[in-house]
Amino acid sequence: MSGVRVLVGTKKGAFVLTSDERRQDWEVSGPHFAGWEIYHLKGSPVDPNRIYASQSSGWFGQMIQRSDDGGKTWEPVGNEFAYEGSTGTHQWYDGTQHPWEFKRIWHLEPSLHDPDVVYAGAEDAAIFRSIDGGKNWKELSGLRNHDSGPRWQPGAGGMAVHTILIDPTNLQRIFVAISAAGVFRTDDGGETWRPMNRGLTSKYIPDPDAEVGHCVHRIALHPSRPETLFMQMHWHVNRSDDGAETWRKVSGNLPTDFGFPIDVHAHEPETIYVVPIKSDSEHFPIDGKLQVYRSRTGGNEWEALTNGLPQSDCYVNVLRDAMAVDRLESCGIYFGTTGGQVYASADSGDTWTPIVRDLPAVLSVEVQTLP
């Protein structure tokens, strides 16, 4: 019988939740790496037992952990993330230039074809690659050294490569998103990168054609249609149908188009999910009602999904890496909150239930669909 494994990164450790294909009863293991911030865990699509985890601490810095048995046991691998060549500077909050400083890994993206190859998105913004299962890391420095680098700036949460998407039809093409620089794309496996932000509008950027500076919170794509990307920006939900060359707004009837995560249904490339958050100064749902919004038309027309979600006195946030989908026949949707709940829907979002509810603040959720 097939099943799912949900990998949850929290402010105080990692948790692994498993269930069969009915997704009714859940076994929770953890905390792994208790007391450490786990920004992200993700399994290899090639070998589901190979899982990478980013473990970090303000005291002790960055560790990368690897499991080869589906998250039962872990071994630390390489933790040296050195910027290549001249470190350079980016824009600081006060407009002055500030040197790049490595802080942590926000996101790990295993290769679609080789379990030993994995990409890491860093704060301060950079992308690294390991080709030996995480033991050694080399920066793909063409991203950080892009001409626009001195104009990138940190958002309130830092300046990080928080999203890495590999085009399944063209392994040389990778998209990344950086707050607050925007989307970048490489077509040569990471050597050179190009800003891909045409069509985005941000009211705090006076130049409507600004090449960089947009606070992109998350991008997502469906593997069958990698030319189409969906974006939750600081404000606005956007989509592109030309590989991020141009974007257009599809916020439509959302009650607020601020938010963090966005994801795509496993079997319906035009069905997408967001979690509207009241505003950038009030990071919680409107009126204390936790609602996922689903569009079956690739944006613009949205419906609220509330069945099973708290509809009063709920003031949690859902962070950018804290939503994922499984690939079972009836697609499951999962998201975690800063209140420590992980909610799951086994019916594409129609009904929800908390599968665990008292964890530390959830930073990330990933799902593996197991044979």
Place this chain on the structure above:
Amino acid sequence: MIRVELPAHLRKLAKVDGEVELEVAEPVTLGTVLDALEARYPVLRGTIRDHGTLRRRAFLRYFACEQDLSLEAPDTPLPEAVVRGEEPFMVIGAIAGG
């Protein structure tokens, strides 16, 4: 034998209980003790000192014999009581809370 006391999270990473005991050749300094610690437990590289620069991580401090050695140079000799193994060299994390 040099005794080294580590914060709980680093003991867990290194898979040790209690103090670590290290053979360190003369001269016994801040730098040679940390070098020996990282050689014996490679998993600790980067967790106390930065890779490359070997600068102490900001939220950690070095103490021995009731002295704060955090700002001393790496070639600073450790106190005789540490060299004789009578007192531990301590790596201490800043207290969090409030």
